[in-house]
Amino acid sequence: MLSALAALLLCQLAGEAVVRALELPVPGPVVGMVILFALLAAKAPLPSMMQDTADGILRHLSLLFVPAGVGLVNNLDRLGADGLKLFLVVIASTVIALTVTALVFAGIARLMGDQHGERSGMSAPEKSA
Amino acid sequence: MIDFVDLWVYLSGGPLLWLTATLVAYVIADWISLYFNRHPVANPVLISVVLVSSVLVATGTTFPTYFAGAQFVHFLLGPATVALAVPLARHLPEVKRALVPMLAALVAGSVAAIVSAVVIAQWLGLDRANVLALAPKSSTAPIAMGIAETIGADPALTAVLTIATGITGAIIVTPLMNALRLKNYAARGFAAGLAAHGIGTARAFQVNPLAGTFAGVALGLNGLLTAILVPLLLPWLLR
Numbered sequence: 001m002l003s004a005l006a007a008l009l010l011c012q013l014a015g016e017a018v019v020r021a022l023e024l025p026v027p028g029p030v031v032g033m034v035i036l037f038a039l040l041a042a043k044a045p046l047p048s049m050m051q052d053t054a055d056g057i058l059r060h061l062s063l064l065f066v067p068a069g070v071g072l073v074n075n076l077d078r079l080g081a082d083g084l085k086l087f088l089v090v091i092a093s094t095v096i097a098l099t100v101t102a103l104v105f106a107g108i109a110r111l112m113g114d115q116h117g118e119r120s121g122m123s124a125p126e127k128s129a
Numbered sequence: 130m131i132d133f134v135d136l137w138v139y140l141s142g143g144p145l146l147w148l149t150a151t152l153v154a155y156v157i158a159d160w161i162s163l164y165f166n167r168h169p170v171a172n173p174v175l176i177s178v179v180l181v182s183s184v185l186v187a188t189g190t191t192f193p194t195y196f197a198g199a200q201f202v203h204f205l206l207g208p209a210t211v212a213l214a215v216p217l218a219r220h221l222p223e224v225k226r227a228l229v230p231m232l233a234a235l236v237a238g239s240v241a242a243i244v245s246a247v248v249i250a251q252w253l254g255l256d257r258a259n260v261l262a263l264a265p266k267s268s269t270a271p272i273a274m275g276i277a278e279t280i281g282a283d284p285a286l287t288a289v290l291t292i293a294t295g296i297t298g299a300i301i302v303t304p305l306m307n308a309l310r311l312k313n314y315a316a317r318g319f320a321a322g323l324a325a326h327g328i329g330t331a332r333a334f335q336v337n338p339l340a341g342t343f344a345g346v347a348l349g350l351n352g353l354l355t356a357i358l359v360p361l362l363l364p365w366l367l368r
Contacts, residue, residue, distance in 0.1 A: 008208040015211070025356040027271040029210035030349050036211050040218035054215035057208065058341065061331035062173040063155040064206045065295070067199035068270065069178035070185070072292040074192040078285060085253045089263055090290060093246040094298045097267055097324035098305055101238030101347075105316035108230040 004053035007046060011036040141190065147198025154180040167335055169303040174328055175296055206327070213330075213345035220342040227315050227343075234316070235347065238323045239354045240362070242267035247366040257367075262286040264363060266294045268355035269326040269348055276359050291326070298325020299332035314340040322347030 015032030018024070024031065039046060047053075079086050140146040158176035165171040185195055196203070217224065224231070246263040255263075261282035265273040270291045277287035302321045311317055318340025321329035326348050334341030 005208065008211045011211045011214075012207045025272070025275060026349075026353050027210075027269070027275075029207040030269075030272075030352060032207070032211040033214045033217075033345075033349060036214035037217055040214060041221070051215055051219075054212035057205065057212045058216065058334055060155070060159075061209055061327065061334060062159075063152070063177070064202055064209055065174045065292070065328050065331065066151050066155055066177045066181065067196060067203040068288075068292050069174050069296065070181050070195060070199065071192060072289050072296075073178060073182040074185075075285060075289045078283075078289055082255055082259055085250075085255055086259060086263070086290065087293065089246055089250045089253065089255070090266065090293050090297055091301075092249050093242060093263070093266070094294055094324050095301060095305060096245040097238055097242035098298060098302055098320045099309065100241035101234045101323045102306060102309065102311050102313075102316045102320035104237040105227075105230045105234035105319050106311055106313040108233050109227060109313060109316065112229060 001049045001053055003047035004049040007050060008032075008036070008053070008057075011039075141188075141194065144198035144201065147190075147195045148201055149198075150181060150184060151177070151199045151202050154184075162335075169300050169332070172296065172300050172332070174299065174331065178296075210327075213349070216338060216342040217345060220339060223315065223339060224342065224346060230316070231319060231343070231346070234319055235323065235350050235354060238320065238347075239267075239351050239358055242324055242351075243355065243358055243362055244366060247363070251366075251368055258283065258286075260367070261363075263290055264359050265355050266290045267324050267326065268352045272352040272356055276356055280360060280363060292328070295325045295328030298329040302329060302332060303336065315343045318343035319347045323351045326352070 012029050012032040014035050015030070016028030018031050018035075019026065019028045076083070154177040155173065157180060158173040161176055162168075162171045162173045181195070184190075185192070243264055246266055247260055250260045250263050261280050262277060264280065264282070265276035265287060268276065268291070270288055273287050273291040274284040276282075277284040298321060302317065302325065306317045306320070314337045318333040318337065321333040321340065322344030323329075325332070330341060330344035330348050333344035
């Protein structure tokens with residue numbers, strides 16, 4: 001558990017270093033994710049608890065957004081008089097982005113005759129479109 | 130006998146109290162979410178935030194005091210992002226097979242998120258500062274704030290709008306996908322991560338591990354693509 005956490009932090013640290021060195025427009029942890037992925041894909045020797053530790057953290061990913069969410073409530077006055085309109089844009093644009101992304105993904109997967117995503121993710125596996 | 134005022138003054142000075150409050154609020158919120166069978170409206174982030182904010186207001190505690198304790202939780206967002214590589218490696222065959230639909234959905238979704246935000250904001254008559262702050266709202270908060278700086282928007286306002294987008298997306302994704310009759314959980318998860326970044330990804334992991342994996346991939350890819358697209362698209366979109 002502890003060595004797995006250390007491995008995660010080391011990947012993040014390496015990610016931060018790469019971002020600084022190459023002036024990439026992404027956060028260090030995202031590059032850290034790519035580094036860990038490369039290590040996993042290359043079957044590099046990693047701490048045995050890696051899988052359990054990662055699953056444990058991701059199971060409670062919601063918890064990690066609580067401080068930022070409280071910051072949102074604290075900064076609501078920044079929205080000013082246009083708060084309602086801003087909120088409307090957020091809702092409408094999020095609905096559009098979700099719809100376009102999911103429909104394009106599922107539509108092209110179907111066109112390619114690739115039912116895999118459907119089969120593996122469906123609650124009723126025998127049903128195929 | 131313990132003097133509660135003295136005890137409060139002592140505890141509110143250190144990080145222990147608000148770190149504990151954050152965890153307790155989440156435990157309660159997670160319990161409520163489970164009780165309602167993970168119903169999308171019973172979103173654990175939203176419930177925890179309401180609980181903690183109510184306590185902060187009731188006790189007259191400032192955000193910096195709160196964050197001195199909560200920063201330990203906030204810090205774990207970094208290692209958690211790195212940890213997304215583990216389910217990705219585990220589901221690599223599924224991800225590889227879905228590479229073409231994924232990349233097409235990435236471009237379409239990223240453009241849709243940016244264009245719809247800017248166009249609707251201008252249509253509602255919002256001023257330039259607000260329109261700019263909305264443009265990167267679907268990318269993960271640290272990237273969105275970086276984009277805000279590049280395009281001359283207020284990074285703090287962008288952060289607020291980004292978190293609001295995440296919570297909104299996490300709540301509406303399940304009913305929306307059900308209304309669209311979409312049963313492809315890879316597509317549903319990918320949409321959640323693309324439109325609602327980390328908070329959408331947290332929701333996707335709650336629903337289905339494969340959906341969570343695709344959400345994590347979308348979160349990373351859309352962060353990168355939004356950083357490239359926003360400066361390119363803005364001159365065409367701004368009136």
